[in-house]
């Protein structure tokens with residue numbers, strides 16, 4: 164993959180006329196990337212979306228529903244609570260559908276808007292920009308950061324580095340807590356962690372995710388996108404000629420070269436200011452064409468528009484454009500088979516999830532026959548069979564249930580048919596059924612157990628066999 168080969172000095176005599184140019188080399192494959200801070204419409208949008216993502220990440224575990232944490236992966240109880248709905252391991256097909264639907268939605272958006280997810284909503288991008296923001300506030304702008312890297316150790320460098328790593332560490336620890344708050348009660352977690360009162364395993368996991376965050380956003384950054392993220396590798400499969408992605412208009416920009424502002428030039432519109440490279444979080448030069456490293460963050464679009472404004476040129480030399488738009492062809496996006504295909508697949512998956520949730524039962528029933536004895540004959544000439552009903556209350560409320568038995572008019576339950584089961588509890592309930600031998604047609608007869616919630620919150624049935632000496 165090509166990296167920028169732009170020369171960073173502009174040999175124009177009219178320094179006052181020039182836009183700011185970098186005095187440090189462009190990023191190379193082996194060099195740490197320090198990006199220039201960029202302002203602009205797309206950066207406003209990205210900052211807004213990233214802020215929303217981070218706010219949701221930290222705040223969602225604090226939302227309560229029905230007196231409990233609304234979103235909680237309770238590993239100790241093997242249940243996932245989502246706004247009053249409890250999913251058990253056997254319900255996790257719904258989660259599988261959700262992941263598949265999310266993947267199709269991502270593909271659907273990618274066909275139209277390219278890697279918009281990476282630039283605007285990916286946690287990797289959001290946390291990296293938080294870390295870069297902290298770094299910039301403490302160590303200064305891009306040039307100062309490169310200079311500090313090269314400078315020998317001094318008290319000033321030590322102070323800045325200590326401050327930066329402490330701030331990074333604090334964000335990492337908060338992020339570790341934020342993540343684990345989805346697995347243990349959030350309100351107590353932060354207090355326990357910061358008062359050193361958390362259990363060994365909770366503390367271990369918080370620190371594990373804190374260290375991952377610190378390494379990932381502080382040190383690895385674009386390396387994750389370049390070498391670890393599978394989406395970067397297969398995104399091009401989803402692209403077609405109508406996909407809007409960050410693109411340099413080479414026909415308009417070339418041949419590039421420096422010039423004085425507001426003066427006629429025989430060159431193309433690219434003034435070779437190199438700003439598009441300096442602001443790029445993955446260190447690429449978008450003028451080299453579409454590259455898998457590009458996360459579509461739009462920083463180079465804002466940077467180039469800023470340059471175009473200064474030189475009085477039309478904006479959007481770099482823009483979110485499709486191949487067809489650049490070629491002057493107007494092809495409606497809905498003519499893309501990939502776009503339609505992924506859209507239909509996402510809709511199907513969303514329908515499957517809705518049907519699955521609608522048909523979901525909050526009572527789980529398993530009927531087990533007594534394995535020791537097929538049947539018993541009683542002193543009053545009846546036949547009885549014993550069963551164990553395994554009944555799980557899958558809700559987060561205590562519920563009242565009643566057991567019914569059907570399949571033969573002569574079946575009668577012995578014992579209490581009304582039960583109370585605590586939230587999330589499974590009750591193993593032994594029960595005996597008695598029948599009149601004259602009403603049993605075969606040695607093996609059908610019997611159906613039904614457990615119904617007493618306030619019409621659903622019911623569950625299961626068939627079994629009733630044996631008799633015939």
Ligand code: SF4
Nearest residue numbers: 443457458460461463
């Ligand atoms: S090339 Fe532009 S859009 Fe792509 S990652 Fe770099 S700055 Fe962001």
Ligand code: SF4
Nearest residue numbers: 433434436437439467
């Ligand atoms: S494409 Fe735009 S930002 Fe990049 S070097 Fe040319 S003028 Fe500067």
